[in-house]
Amino acid sequence: MSEWDRWVITTDDRVKHDAQFQFLKPVGGYITGDQARVFFMKSGLSVMVLGQIWALADMDMDGKMDKKEFSIAMFLIKKTLEGLPLPPTLPPGLRKDPQPAFITSGVTLSLSLVSDSGHNGLCSVSSNGQDSNPASTAYQDWIITSANRPRYRLLFNQHDRNKRGFLTGVEARSILSQYGLPNPILAHIWNLADLDKNGNLNCDEFCIAIFLIEKAISGSQLPNTLPSGLLPSNQPRAFGHTSPSVTAKQDNESKESKSYLSFEDKRRENFRQGQAELDRRKQELAEKMRLDEEIRLENERLEREKQQKLRMEKERQQAVEAEKQAELSRQLEAQREQRRRQAVEHRMKAARDAEKQRQIESERIRTDALLKERNHIQTLLEQAVAHRASLLESASSQQQRLLELDSRLTVAQTEVDSHKTSINEMRSKRDAYERDIRDMTEQVEAAKAELTHWQREKEQLSLRMAAGVDMNPVMEQYKTLQSMREARIKTIEQLRNKLNELDQNMTQQGHELATRRNKIDDSQDRVTRTMLDLVDLRHSVEQKMQAYKLKRKSTDLSISTSTTIGSTQKELYEAMFDFTARHPDELSFTTGTLIDVFVNAPTNVGPGWLYGQINDKVGLFPETYVRKKSMGKLIHLILLVFIK
Incomplete structure (x- = not known):
């Protein structure tokens, strides 16, 4: 089971x-x-x-x-x-349905029943209503049967945990209030059940109270006085404790009834009372035996429950002990895990501290290095500023020298143009002289041919004269020819003199032309050397500027635009017209301004536009406003002129 x-x-x-x-x-x-x-x-x-x-x-x-x-x-x-x-x-x-319940309906009593006012209400119920005979036929059958008494006593024993033999007023009221009866009825029941009026209920009084509660629940009218059938065996039948008036009245009635009884009636009454006493004692004996049996059974049940509770308590203690052991194991494991985590955290913390210290040290070293680098950069920057100032001064002097060279070049170009004009005039004169020489040479050749002809004529005439032929016409003709010959000879002499003069002039002009060519060569050499010096100077300036910008770039202080401009190939242009910038990215200039134009512009340049720099300013400008200033073409033109 x-x-x-x-x-x-x-x-x-x-x-x-x-x-x-x-x-x-x-x-x-x-x-x-x-x-x-x-x-x-x-x-x-x-x-x-x-x-x-x-x-x-x-x-x-x-x-x-x-x-x-x-x-x-x-x-x-x-x-x-x-x-x-x-x-x-x-x-x-x-x-299964439980044993008959003691309440059927009603509302649970308030806690005020157990207060002092509730107690006073229970004790203050008046019993001076209409007196009734406690032995009246209406309540003669009110007795606690042998079936109910053990149940009442069992209920009493369950609440009397300290085995005092009575329940206090507070304990009894808490039990009686559970039946849901009104307070006046419970107070009346308390007044009837508390026989000794001590504010407590012993076992018999508790049984009477429960019996009266069940009667009240079943709808029966409660008596004003306790019926004799409910009195315990050790309690006097007369309710002298109820009130003095009731006791006196009962004594008077008893005396009056006794005076009218005969001896036979007394004998029958005594027999009836003896039989009743015998039945009562038998009933009490049987009740006692049943009570002892119930107590034994109850004790056995309590012992079984006690053993069961001990067993359950032991099992519970074992379970609690096992749980404690498991909890202890879990705590030990948790402690080990905690120590392990603490060790890991300690190592991690030490590693973090070491890493933090290393980072602090590296940061300090880096800070020192940055400070040194900053000081070095500051020194370089100061040097660069000084160098830039010297470069600007040198560039200014070079610019002045360039302007001077440009002026000298312009003078040389003017001289070349004048020499070229003189050479062209001399060429014209030379061509005229050559034509005259050719004409004179032709005339000399014709005169020589005519002279040869006249010499042959002279020889013939000489032969004729030797032969004695009449020579008058011939002589006349001879004389004429002789005079013509002499005139021709004079003309030839004059032409020869002119030719000699012309040769002398040509020689002198040749010497002058050679001298001028030497001067032009010297000028060309000077211009070439000047241009080479200018190119070298420009390259030197660009290299210095590029080195300066590279230094600034290495120290993170360079300007990207200047670096881009410095590292880009440029060409020199000259402004032919004034131009005013209309946008922020355009460059303004005046006529004659020299502009450095980037061959490979760092930005996108549209068609018809150039990207250049004037001093430190850069920007776009129209291509038609400038012209390319090329020194090499001018030198090449001069060389071509001298070669011709």
Whole structure:
């Protein structure tokens, strides 16, 4: 037989459960699932466990609970809180109807019943109403049967945990208030049950109180005085303790009744009383035997429960010990893990500290290096500024020298032009002289031919004269020819003289031309040397500027635009017209300004535009406003002129 099969709901538990059920204000004898859930959640159990308890207690599965189902649920909650596991199915002992309950309906008494005012209310109930005979026929059958007395005593023993033999007023009121009767009725019951009026209830008085409560619940009228059948065996039949007037009245009635009794009546009365006393004693003996048996059974049950509790306590202690061991193991493992983590964190912290120290040291070294580099750069910058100033001064002097060379070149070009004009004039004169010489040469040749002819004529005439022939006409002719010959000879002499003069002039002019050619060669050499010096100077300036800009770039202080400009090949242009910039990226200049034009511009340049630099300013300008200033073409032109 399992532990679950021995689960039963006791009367005391049912009374408590019914009082709690009434506190929830059921409607039609049922409470809703929401009401039960809110009440059950106060136990502190999890929703899953409460769901299992609901599934076991709600036997008809209607989603609501009556008194029986509520009592089963409360019993299961109690067992769960005691650490017992829930059964898979509802035990049969919980399905059975419990012993008759002591309350049927009503509202739970307020806690004011256990206060001083409640106690005074219980003690202040008046008993001076209409007196009735305690032995009247209406209450003669009110006796505590042998079936109910053990139940009442068992309930008393369950609440008398200290085995004092009585319940205090507070304890008794807390029990009686669970039955849901009004306070006046409970106060009247207390007044009837508390026989010795000591504010406590012993076992017999507690049984009387429970009996009267059951009668009140069943709808019976409570008597004003306690019926004689409810008096315990050791209590006098007369209720002298109730009130003096009632006691006197009872004595008078007893005396009057005795005076009218005959001897036979007395004998029958004595026999009846003896029989009643015998029956009472038999009943008390049987009751005592049953009570002893119940006490024995109760003790056995309590012993079993005690053993069960000891076993469960032992198992619980073993489980707790095992849990403690497991918890200790977990704590040790957690401590080891904590120490391991602390060691790892310590190593990581040491590594971080070392890394941080290394970074600080490297940062310090880097800072020192940067400071040194900064000082060095500052020194270089100062040197560069001084060098730039010297370069600007040198460039200014070179520019002045360039202008001087340009002026000298212009003078030389003018001289070359004048020499060229003189040479052209001399060429014209030379051509005229050559034509005259050719004419004179032709005339001399003609005169020579004519002279030869006349010599032959002379020889013939000489022969004729020797032969004696008449020579007069011939002589005349001869004389004429002779005079002509002489005239021709003079003319030839004159022409020869002129030719000699012309040769002398040509020689002198040749010497002069050679002298002028030597001068032109000297000028050409000077111009060439000047241009070479200018080119060398320009290259030197560009190299120095490039080296200066490279130094600035190496120290992160260079300007990207200047570096780009300095490293770019340039050509020299001269402005022919004034130009004013119309946009920020354009370059303004005046006529005659020299402009350095970039061959490979660092920016996109549209057609018809150039990108150049004037001093430190750069920008775009129209190509038609400038002309390229080339020294090499001018020198080549001069050389061509001299070669011709």
